[in-house]
Amino acid sequence: MDVEMNPETAPESVTANELLKMTSEVVAAYLRNNPLPAAQVSEIIGTVYSSLRALSDRNGEMPAEPLKPAVAIRKSIGDDYIICLEDGKKLKMLKRHLRTNYNMTPDEYRAKWNLPADYPMVAPSYAKQRSAFAKKIGLGKSGSRGRRASA
Template sequence: MSKTLVQMTAEIIQSQITSKQMSTEEIKAALNETFQALKSLQDAEAGGMLETETEATATVMDPKKSIQKNKIICLECGQEFKMLSPKHLKSHGLTSREYRKKHGLSARQPLCAKALSERRSQSGKERGLPDNLRKAIVARTKKKATSE
């Protein structure tokens, strides 16, 4: 059978009294503080259990603010990452497309920290990707025009 908060509080304070001298006022204050701390822990624990039991995932944070300079915060579980990997999203039963749609992010929004996205963009520019992409698009449109 589990102990009540009052019983747990009494045991904690009894342990404190045996290790140091306390006045009556100190004992009363310690009892009150310990009881309040245990009560708040119990309430937090009960609240946490209710959240995990219900599958309602209320967005606590603005989705646009979840993508920060050096981290991205998963809006499903609250964990911080450099990038939301497909493996992590799969643990929530989502694909990256479903995650973006669920939280109102654009389809082209990278699911990674802004600094990482900027580094990738800069790296691509240094390798000449924008120019090569432009050439490929022009070649494809010419090929499509001649086949019609």
């Protein structure tokens, strides 16, 4: 196998010297446990170098696996809870959980999981309860209540 091990053509993500050093370490470890005829050593070196270089060319990125939610999306909304698709936890309010555990906004969460813009961040019964409480104390009504007279 003819593989050119030229330090000038090594990828930028791993320096040429690092690539050669990794190759020598891998080959040395392999040969310690697998004795080979001298004629095959250069083939092993070329194979290892090619493999490490190919991995380096990808900048360490592995192919993205399709996202798999902790629960089915349609089952993630219950009346008294909403289930986080990241970890499967049942919650009343999802926004704070996303921020503290995943440093994610609701919009980022919706985009990641392909959710509609109106996907709720709180359990439906909790939203109704908070709405009823707000109406009871007079929030959302127009009028002079709660406003200050302009000076």
